[in-house]
Amino acid sequence: MNRETFGAIDIGSNAIRLLIDYVEQYEDQRTEYKKAAFVRVPVRLGDDVFLRGHIGNDRAEALCDAMQGFAALLRAYGVRDYRACATSAMREAANSRDILERVRLRSGITVETISGEEEAETIFAAGGLKERLDPAKSYLYVDVGGGSTEIVVYALGRKQAAESFRLGTVRILSGATDPAEWKRFEEWLVRMAEAYRPTVIIGSGGNINKVHKLLEKRSREAIRAKELTALYERLRSLNVVQRMEQFYLNQSRAEVIVPALGIFTDVTRLCRIGTIDVPRQGLADGIIRQLYRQYNLPYR
Incomplete structure (x- = not known):
């Protein structure tokens, strides 16, 4: 080894x-x-x-x-x-x-x-996700971060479209989002849904990873959109302290998880998608895989 x-x-x-x-x-x-x-x-x-x-x-x-x-x-x-x-x-x-x-x-x-775009590509490559895609299906890769949301459309086994939106959890909490950006986000998703009819969301980011844990999902078990929406409604009915106490979240996560789930539920609603896969890989995972491949180390 x-x-x-x-x-x-x-x-x-x-x-x-x-x-x-x-x-x-x-x-x-x-x-x-x-x-x-x-x-x-x-x-x-x-x-x-x-x-x-x-x-x-x-x-x-x-x-x-x-x-x-x-x-x-x-x-x-x-x-x-x-x-x-x-x-x-x-x-x-x-x-x-x-x-x-x-x-x-x-x-x-x-x-x-x-x-x-590079951020999304790096995260998506982290877990060998491209190799696991079914060419007969269409997918939406959605990464919700603090400042932006990156979305990539994969269909027919390759990337078809990609877009970055200035809609992120910290930006939303700061009240710094532009209504025009929300409109652009919604219109773009509707166009992608009509053009490619994606059936699965591949969710990325610390918040969807946390949701996967909160719902007690097994490693590769998908989240159903109904489960996501129900948890979102429950969390947003609570204040930050209540989220921390009832769901054992740290303060930072308790603050950002609601706007993150709001974005994910918007995507499921606008694109009529019922399944979210969560590989639980992040940017750092992708960076390490890129570094290893660059070295192309032979077995010795």
């Missing part, structure tokens, strides 16, 4: 995440990804960016502190390589260059800001 260690950092609008995986390759060509460490720090960059257009000093300091800690963990685990990516909030922050240079000087980590 060969074992290599890779790391990935995901700087999102709602939190910053570090994932370190052991990647094990066996003589029969099997490859297994085993989690060595996962750290999530709730630095909500989107609260600054979506209201004021830039990242304030307090959150910049929190980001730098977290990245210094991540750098230490990457060294401690002896990773062969790592990649750090920032998404929606950093894409929109007017001072993103200054912030990322500050991060580099403090932590030694160079961060790439990636597009919404």
